[in-house]
Amino acid sequence: MDVHIKNILNDLKKDDFQAYMLTQFTNVEYISNYKPTSFAFCVIKDNPVIYASSMDMEIARRDSDIEVREYESYEVMIKELRKEGIKNLAIEPSLPYSTYVRFRDDFQIDSKTYVDKQRMIKTPEEIGKITKATEIAQKSFLQLDILNNSGSENEVAFDLVRHMIENGASKESFDTIVASGPSSSLPHAVPQDKKLQRPILIDWGAIYEGYCSDNTRTMVYTEKQHEIFDIVKESHDKAIKAIKPGLKCCEIDKVARDVISDYGYGDKFIHSTGHSLGLDIHETPGFSLRDDTVIEKGMVITVEPGIYLEGEFGVRLEDTIEISRKGNVIGDLPLIID
C-alpha cells in the first residue's frame, strides 16, 4: 500500500477516526494520482475509495491508484460509509460549510491536516520538478530583456507567460504580476495597459509537471529606490542565511522583519516573509509571525520580504528555498538585474 495512505491510516488510528475525506483537487491528486476536474470525494480508510463525478470517470479510472466509484448522491455515499461502520470522519479544514452540513448528522466530524503534513516534506523527485519549473521561469524572465523592454505591463506579463510555455511550462503558477511605478506598492497588483514605469516589480512562476515555482525581482532606478532595495536585499539574504532545520518558521520571519524594522520600515512590510509551494502555489508552513512549525529537511519555502511605500513605489525580492542542512536557493537568477 502507498506510503501516504499508510501514514494517514496511522494518523486516523491515533486520533480515533475511521476515515479521512479529501476534496481538494491537489490533495486527491497527491494521494491517488487522479487530478479531478470536477468535484470528487476521496475517502481514505482501510479500503480507500474515490467518488468521482460522471464527467471525470474516464480519467479517474485511467489515472487513479485507488478504487473509483461514480458519485450518485450524498445519501448513497453516506449510506455506504455508515454501512462500513464509519462513525468518526476527519475532513479537510477547507471543506465548504455546505458540504460539512451534509455529513454532520451522520458522523462525528473534525478537521485534520494529514495530507498537508505529508506534502510539507518534498521528495527529491518533487524538488526536481520545482527546480525545473524555477529554471523555466527564470530563463523566460531573462528573455524579456526587461531593462530594454518598451512594452506595457500587460504585454510584458503576457510575453513572460508565452516564454514560459515555449520553454516547457504547462502554464503560469499564478497570475503574473508586472507592477511598475506607483503600482509596485500593491503586493498583488494587476498588470495595466500602460507603458512600464519605474521601478519595475515582477512576481511570476511556472508550472512544470504539476509543480509550481515563484520568484520576484524589482528593478530600481532612483537613489531612494536603491536605498529601499538594499534594505529588502539585506532582509532577504539574512533570512535565507538563517534557515536551518530545527528552527521555527516564525523565527525566520523575525529575522527578515527585524532587518526592515531596524531601518524604520517595519509597518511597510505588510505581509508574511514566505510560504511553502508544491502542487499548490501556497502551501503550509509559511515564514510568518504566528507559524511555529519546526523547519525540516525537504521543505520548500519562499523568502519574499518587501517594503511598500503607498503613492511612491514598492520593492520585493523573492526566492524559493529548498531546505537541506541549510537553506539552498533554487535557481540562479541574480537579485540585481543588469
Place this chain on the structure above:
Amino acid sequence: MDVHIKNILNDLKKDDFQAYMLTQFTNVEYISNYKPTSFAFCVIKDNPVIYASSMDMEIARRDSDIEVREYESYEVMIKELRKEGIKNLAIEPSLPYSTYVRFRDDFQIDSKTYVDKQRMIKTPEEIGKITKATEIAQKSFLQLDILNNSGSENEVAFDLVRHMIENGASKESFDTIVASGPSSSLPHAVPQDKKLQRPILIDWGAIYEGYCSDNTRTMVYTEKQHEIFDIVKESHDKAIKAIKPGLKCCEIDKVARDVISDYGYGDKFIHSTGHSLGLDIHETPGFSLRDDTVIEKGMVITVEPGIYLEGEFGVRLEDTIEISRKGNVIGDLPLIID
C-alpha cells in the same frame, strides 16, 4: 444606501439574522466594488464593514464603497461584532469549515445565499459586459482559422488566449480546452503537446471588465462525428428554444437530455446542460436535473449539451443565453464552422 445591501438587510431581518459575512472575492467585489487579492471579511449589517488584510489596505480604501478596517485577528473581529449585539450570523455556503469553527462558539450560524440570489439577475450593464466578453472571445476564435491550423492543441489554446488579450480581454475566463481526437471525450481535457487530431473541440472564454464568457464549438469530419454532431445540435437548439421565464431550470435540462436520450445516447451526456455566469464562470442557477429555480428575466445561463464516446471522440456545443421574454443567444458565432 446601495440597493444590494438594502436587499440583504431585508433578507436578514426576515430570517432573523443580524449580520451576513462574505468572504468569496467576487461576492465582496459585487457588494463593495473592492476586489480582494488576499483574504477579506465583508460583514453586512446596519453599518457594513470590511476587514481587509494589511496587504490589501491600499486598494480596499481606494475602491470600497463601504467602511474598511484592517484585519487584526479573529478575536478582535468577533469582539467588535459581539459588542454591536450580533448573535445570529449568516455565512456563505462556501465558507471553509476551519473559518466556520472560529465563529461557531460566539454566534448562531447558518448559511444563506443572499448575494448569489441577487447575482442571478444581471443588470443591462452586466449583460453588456458579458456580451462584450463573448464578442471578444468569438472574434478571437475566428482568428485561429481553425480548419487550416496546423498547430498543436497547446499552441492553439495559447494563440486563442493571445488573440483574446489583444482584442481587449483581461484574461481567459477559465483554462482553455482544446481537445482533439479521442481526448475530446473528456469534458475537461487539458490541451496536450500534440498536433490537432479530429474532431476538434474547443471550449473557451474571455474576461472583460470582470465578466466572463463561455462557448464551445466542435469541428467534426467523419460520418459518425457528423451524426453525433447533429444530435447535439438538435439538443442545443431545442433547449434554447424552450427557454422562457416562469419555467424551472430542470425543465430545460430535460428538453436537452430527452433529445439525446431519444437517440440512445442518454448515458453519454455526462454533465448538466448549463450554468449561469457573470463575475464567476460558474454561478447559480444551472440547467440541471435537480435545480428547480424558476427562470427569470435577466438571468444569463449557458446551454452546453454533449455526447462523449470513450475511446472514440466527443462533441459539445455551447452558447450563453440571455433571458428576456425568451432565451437570446449572446454573440453570433455559427455552430457549424466552415
